[in-house]
Amino acid sequence: MRQIALAVALLAGPALGQDATITPxxxxxxxxxxxxxxxxxxxxxxxxxxxxxxxxxLDMTAAEGVxxxxxxxxxxxxxxxxxxxxxxxxxxxAVIDGIEKSFEIEIENADFTLHPLPATFALQDVNFxxxxxAFLEVEVEWETAAATxxxxxxxxxxxxxxxxxxxxxxxxxxxxxxxxxxxxVAESGADSIVVSFTVPVVEYEKDE
Numbered sequence: 001m002r003q004i005a006l007a008v009a010l011l012a013g014p015a016l017g018q019d020a021t022i023t024p025x026x027x028x029x030x031x032x033x034x035x036x037x038x039x040x041x042x043x044x045x046x047x048x049x050x051x052x053x054x055x056x057x058l059d060m061t062a063a064e065g066v067x068x069x070x071x072x073x074x075x076x077x078x079x080x081x082x083x084x085x086x087x088x089x090x091x092x093x094a095v096i097d098g099i100e101k102s103f104e105i106e107i108e109n110a111d112f113t114l115h116p117l118p119a120t121f122a123l124q125d126v127n128f129x130x131x132x133x134a135f136l137e138v139e140v141e142w143e144t145a146a147a148t149x150x151x152x153x154x155x156x157x158x159x160x161x162x163x164x165x166x167x168x169x170x171x172x173x174x175x176x177x178x179x180x181x182x183x184x185v186a187e188s189g190a191d192s193i194v195v196s197f198t199v200p201v202v203e204y205e206k207d208e
Contacts, residue, residue, distance in 0.1 A: 019147075020052040021096055024064075028056055031194035035163045035183040038198055042069065042092055044103065046193035048140055049151045053193065055096070055103070065095040071180050071199035076111075076128070076207050083172065083206070084111040086128050088180055090199045101142040105184075105195065107160060108135040121160045123186055134160050136186055138193070158186035167201055176204045
């Protein structure tokens with residue numbers, strides 16, 4: 001019921017204006033109710049920083065205007081020289097309605113490898129939480145003649161369901177490639193978003 005109520009709230013959101021981000025040729029008329037599958041894609045619907053958002057790249061192989069769509073894993077020091085998989089990022093850079101825009105979703109947990117997939121995490125406002133909890137930050141950035149947008153949005157509640165996290169480990173057991181996929185339903189203050197993503201991973205980072 002929570003997801004249905006949030007979807008209704010998104011569709012009844014603020015009137016669209018010049019601050020709206022809407023990709024051309026959108027086909028979905030309401031936010032997805034579940035993860036949209038393993039093919040690389042990004043759907044983000046709702047509001048960010050009070051700005052209406054309707055980004056629909058259902059097939060990245062056919063997406064127009066996308067300069068980059070990349071994932072990254074981050075590893076944290078663990079016990080005995082081991083590494084903990086504590087963070088992943090989903091980053092999009094695209095020209096939308098003639099404006100170069102970037103979006104970054106960053107999600108943290110004490111160690112994602114401890115959670116067999118599919119796994120559901122409750123969003124809360126503590127970095128690198130243990131157990132079935134996660135921290136979400138969303139960053140948006142672009143510039144127009146009228147304004148500069150550079151927001152880091154935190155304080156999210158809701159749920160993340162991770163459905164896919166695959167790749168080939170290196171000699172240290174760290175994974176620089178593969179795919180990460182999942183589904184987010186989140187809200188923070190007046191903002192609310194529904195996101196489905198499957199992103200190709202291009203690198204990892206060690207937080208030493």
